[in-house]
Amino acid sequence: MTTTHDEHSSGVAPPNLLAPGYRRFFTGRGAVIASSLSSVAVVVALVSLFYITPGSSEVRFFFFHLADMGRAFLGDPAKGLSSVGLAFLTNIWMCLLCEIIVLVLGLTFAWVRVSRSAVLLPVRVLVTVYTDLFRGIPIILVIYIVGFGLPALNIGFLSHQSPAVYGCISLIVTYTAYVAEVYRAGLTSVPNGQILAARSLGLTQQATMQRIILPQAVRTVVPPLLNDFISLQKDTALVSTLGAIEATHAAQIYASTEFNFSGYTIAALLFLILTVPLTRFTDQLMSRDRNKRLAQQS
Amino acid sequence: MTSSDILSFINVRKSFGANEVLRGVSLELQRHNVVCLIGSSGSGKSTLLRCANMLETIDGGDITLFGQSLTDPRVDPDLVRRQIGTVFQSFNLFPHLTVLDNLTVGPHYAQRRPLEVVRSEAIELLVRIGLESRAHDFPDRLSGGQQQRVAIARALAMQPALLLLDEVTSALDPSLVGEVLDLLSELADAGTTMLIATHEMGFARDVADRVAFLDQGVLVESGTPSEIFDNPQHPATQLFLQRVR
Structure with a gap:
């Protein structure tokens, strides 16, 4: 109670109130860059994780085959689809x-x-x-x-x-x-x-x-x-x-x-x-x- | 009980479970009378008001409105309530309706009077309370004091025979109490019949024709303001007035 004011008046440096540099980066425009970078990183990580699974190529063929997706969407009356x-x-x-x-x-x-x-x-x-x-x-x-x-x-x-x-x-x-x-x-x-x-x-x-x-x-x-x-x-x-x-x-x-x-x-x-x-x-x-x-x- | 009584409580009893809230209260209210109910919280003031407009059913005794017993099973509570304006501590304005619609909902949907008539009356009332400029605002845009004034106007819009006011300034900022009490004083001067439960002793002394002191469900003492405030007879009244001063 007695010390705080005395310290300031006696020329001791004021306490540091600034956040460290790396945290200051995450405010303002830095935040936009940081969130975009992290989003890209997460998407890349998830996609590559999918690609390195053993059954990846089969799943891609059976579930994400563009030609089949198109045919399924439009149907094919000739074949009863x-x-x-x-x-x-x-x-x-x-x-x-x-x-x-x-x-x-x-x-x-x-x-x-x-x-x-x-x-x-x-x-x-x-x-x-x-x-x-x-x-x-x-x-x-x-x-x-x-x-x-x-x-x-x-x-x-x-x-x-x-x-x-x-x-x-x-x-x-x-x-x-x-x-x-x-x-x-x-x-x-x-x-x-x-x-x-x-x-x-x-x-x-x-x-x-x-x-x-x-x-x-x-x-x-x-x-x-x-x-x-x-x-x-x-x-x-x-x-x-x-x-x-x-x-x-x-x-x-x-x-x-x-x-x-x-x-x-x-x-x-x-x-x-x-x-x-x-x-x-x-x-x-x-x-x-x-x-x-x-x-x-x- | 005399013929000019609008509202009479005759030996009214009311319990909530084992808790006896009203233990035989008798009180009369005559036309153009202002009666203030005083007493500490839990003394039964609010319950007495709620019995009068049939929000509570009484366990014993009787209440008469214009000489007709409210305990008669043929009485329609909705018709009773249309004669009695009620104002609550917490305003209870309808938040989904504008100020103007708050005033017209009762006259239009309960009394089934035409909307144009009811609207122009409502605007007159708003002029009277000085809030005509807020007619189309929603209640949450108003200060507490303004909201309570609107709530009073909402009760008046039904053109009731009497007003019940239940500690209408207790939920207000101290700085907003004045505008509400001023409005009530104006109403009293205009001859409005009112039964007011209040903690504002100065106000009760100024506007009341009679003051009634309730203590633990018993009407201990009633009289003119000067009788009650300057020369209380009963020890419980003396103790209560000492504590609130």
Whole structure:
């Protein structure tokens, strides 16, 4: 306590506050150079690691053969090969259709679960059992049960649908359970004070839900809903097990006819083209949300 | 109980589990009356207010609004609450609505009055509280004092018969307390009927027609401000006033 000031005033050199030279390099323009160099180094390392594996040349031939990738993408009707590219359109319409239905059903189910209405009690129990059930069963099993079970039941038009339709039904029942839980978390996250204020104004339970709780809940659940949407897009590939001609199945046909797996690579790339932008967007949304919340706290 | 009573508490009892929060409280509020509830935290002030607008159900006694018992099972709580404006300690403005929409949501969706009428009334109210320029801002852009003034305006927009105010300055920066208390004084001068739970003794002395002291769920003493503050009769009141001074 007595020494610090005395030392400075008595001509002793001030303490060094500068970072050592090598660390100063990593600030400003140095940081850009450093990050580019390290990125290149990592990519080069990974690629060469791949090249020095014993099976590298075979894998390159079976999975990354450009000519096969091109043929798989375009298809070859003469040889009975479906186009992976065209088949991917099936994935797209399936996931869009399912997502719309899932969003509506999920919200309805969540609404039922958080409502306190006495009339809805039996429905509430049913919905709870439903979400427990379908959150717990692996989606592939749901696809088998729906895809092979519904046709076997022999109940009119329900038993005479295409595999893609059964796939969609499976995706919808599974994802509705997930999405209902996401919505429910959002609905219950709205602070109790909001509900008190709304009810104090004389708003009915339903008006409170519609005007006050729901708009606030939807805002908080958009990022997790987008995450589920990304999963749904990927899980459309599982419908291939029922024999629907979507991208994965088309690639399977190509692989078993031509003994080359490059079709799978193409299918994977197509999925990435769809999911990566959405993933980036979701992340951005989440960090914007976090910043906003931090700004509110300060 | 007299015929000019708007709100009467008659021997009201309320427990949360084993915790008896209100032990037989009786209190009347007449038209154009301002009654301040004082007492330490946990004395039951907030619970009493919440019973009045049926956010809590009472275990014993009765509450009447315009002479009608609120314990009558045929009473619709939503209709009761439309007669009573409530302002909270933590404002509880709706963050997803603009200031103007915060004011119109009740009159429009609860009272089902046309939006144009409700909007022009809301703007008049904002002019009255000096915040008409913030009509289209969201609540998080406002200071705490401004938010609480908007919350008061939101309650007034329902044209309620009385206002319940639950420690409305307790969550505010000391520098922002004044603007809210000034607004309440103006309302009192204009004849607004108010039941105010407060820790602001100076304010209670200035605006209250009557002051009621609650201690551990019992209404120990009530009277005019000068009776309570200058000449408290009960030892518990004397002790409380000594400590807050």
